Amino acid sequence: MANKSDLVLDVKNLKTVFFTNSGLFKAVDDLSFTVKRGETLAIVGESGCGKSVTALSLMRLVPDPPGRIVGGSVTLEGTDLLALDEAQMRAVRGNRISMIFQEPMTSLNPVIRIGDQIVEAVRLHRNLSRKEAGEIAVEMLRLVRIPEPARRAREYPHQLSGGMRQRAMIAMALACRPALLIADEPTTALDVTIQAQILALILDLQRELGTGLVLITHDLGVVAQTAQRVIVMYAGRKVEEAGVEALFAAPKHPYTRGLMASIPAVPASGAPAQARLNEIPGTVPSLVRLPQGCAFAPRCKLAVKRCEAEYPPLADWGGGHLAACWRAEEVAEVA
């Protein structure tokens, strides 16, 4: 197990609920995980699985109402973030824990110059003059490999391309050298050649700065190429967690297995034209009316009576490979 001092983030039994007109639903239910210094943890799942709410919960940015964190703890470098008041949290947010979002255009202020936005973030947490902070801003833009950083710092977000804006977001998020960076679908809005550039950049900087990284994505390709450990979420719960190689070599949960089988591969050479993909039947269940047992049971080929009646506990299948499935043992043989 990890050395205690190596641990950047320790989340225990996190539970975030939303109160809506159609009832209460648990967006994140009993989620626990840790992130070490310099480690990349990927959280993967489909829309509505709770991965983004998890990110917002760590940042204490869940909109309240309708949402609320109702249980658990989020310990960052020894401090429980859930116990802080808002003023204390503001001192941590953007300083020790930062986040980059999917759409850089909506998370940058369109009427403030790029450089000034970074200066603002830096001066909020560090006692520096405008000039000193300005130098840090240009330095950060250089670090994220924006050409002519001094000129770009004086430009507005609309003058930058999508890839550049995401670089600027990363520069801002890392300006205070946070212990933990949360990246919520950081490349989903970008073209594939730009995605490759941005992912390579995030990983380089993380290695350089030793930041812990929580990468939230729906793309198993991105997971395989970036993460050391992976959490698979379904309907608000962690259904599987493992080292990236173990997970791709032998997924224990039928949902993980189904996801992997349903993505088309490049290159598909050798395969006959238009081979059918393996599909997972049905759709993701509504969080308001979750079944009593395993939420995946209605779509699962392996489901038995017990799956519908009781929620399976997360069991350790060796080497920290966790899976919540009554039939995990048989998954490899049957599917």
Next chain:
Amino acid sequence: MTEALLEVTDLTKHYPVRAGVLRRQVGTVHAVDGVSFSLGTGETLGLVGESGCGKSTVARSVLRLVEPTSGQIRLEGEDITHLSKTALRPHRRSMQIVFQDPFASLNPRMTAGDIVGEPLAVHGLASGKELEARVARLFEQVGLRPDQMQNFPHQFSGGQRQRICIARALALEPRLIVCDEPVSALDVSIQAQVINLLIDLQRQHGFSYLFIAHDLAVVAHISHRVAVMYLGRIVEIADKDELFRNPRHPYTQALLASVPVANPLAKKLVPLVDGDVPSPVNPPSGCAFHTRCRFAMERCRTERPALLDAGDGHQVACLLNEGTGRNNAVA
């Protein structure tokens, strides 16, 4: 190859850029710049490229949803490029489109049954009981239950809505269906369902797809042939297997190398290109890719490479491939 259902020759679409009080034209967006391809009966041609490469404009020009600036579009042998609205109408029946966003492309105030039946009613092909029976059959074909005909679009999930769009496209028994990013808005597990459905329907009915997507894996999976576009031009076109096994254009190579492979043991992704796609308002001279190309030579700045056959119907527009048909710098 089989008889061509669709022949596009030298298609060009320019948009004027206007500015100032007098709305004077200050530039031209070269959205599509001399694109030619053909599509056989029962064939799927994938059209890939990054945002702004003109792939959607090609799709819409083919359907005459945008008017091409120049070039020719032949459907089943007939030139439809300049047909009037009324003359075009019978041809509209043989070409349909499925859009990316199933939330924006369905009228929220119509029932699913009315949406799917509308093309039949508009063309006066069925009414009353017969219309209902035909819509019910279409629902079954795309994996929806006929009792869902009375529901409104908001009562369906994203995947189901895309099924409604597909049923609507099928209603007139078209020869050509243009799919513009039909699965990009869907979750991975639902994506597979819709791709399988599209493949099954093509096998049953024998129509052709012009399949537009930015996701190479999806395109590789569904297409027989693939065309790669960059800044309004086709830079490479080949049979699917050939293209993915032996990409010859440096841009295609860069695209393929950028796709993250879902295998942690596979080689880590290395970005083969720097920088961004240049603006189509003033595209670079010569080969549009020369600003980002690893192999760019002096000639690439001035000479525009033609799309030339490199053997077996594999066409490439790159000066490196000239004559030899090989990308020597890479091979």
